[in-house]
Amino acid sequence: VGMGACCIDYLAGVASYPKPDEKIRSESFKTEGGGNAGNAMTCLARLVKASDETSEETSEEKGKKGKKGEREMELDIRVVSKVGSDAAGSAIVDGLEAEGIDCSQVKRGEGTSAFTYIIVDVETKTRTCVHTPLHESLRKDEIITEKNVEELLESCQLLYCDGRHTDVALELARAAQEKGIPILVDAEKPRPLLRELLECADIVVTSETFPVDFGSQLSRRGKG
Secondary structure (H helix, E strand, C coil), X not given: CEECCCEEEEEEEECXXXXXXXXXXXXXXXXXXXXXXXXXXXXXXXXXXXXHHHHHHHHHHCCCCCCCCCXXXXXXXXXXXXXXXXXXXXXXXXXXXXXXXXXEEEEECCCCCCEEEEEEECCCCXXXXXXXXXXXXXXXXXXXXXXXXXXXXXXCCCEEECCCCHHHHHHXXXXXXXXXXXXXXXXXXXXXXXXXXXXXXXXXXXXXXXXXXXXXXHHHHCCC
């Protein structure tokens, strides 16, 4: 189960990053699904698909043509998030479902979905992101009910949280913790309630700058 952000990324490749007030042309452009939770679940879905294809090929090599190889592990990949009522929201959900991801817990809200303009500097191999957040945040009452949490975590082998919708994620993580379900927290930058979410984590993955940024924040609060 992946809990967190799903958005749309608009990626423009440029020869070099523009100077202030400069107008340049892009060398490439593409639209892709984004958001850490959406990306992580998509990667997992593609790994499962690749594993299935490898299993089929192995079976055929052993003279079992026409019989699909068995997976070592059946995975039902589900994402918990929220998108807007706009066309981008529909595109986000359609893209995830096309990867075989269960989007039954992706809620639809009023207004715009989250999206990011990404300028990819071909010269320096860096990217600059300009993010516009989701207009209407995910509410706890949309996800955290006894019945819904029970269904979400039934047979769950791992709960992934990217730190977005943190109040909802924290409630879900505590429920998963009580059930002994491993929790992975993908910490990109300091956010409200992220410290409490990290305390639930069995595995923590961070951005390059997060340890320093988070440590500095704790020091300023006198909680180092």
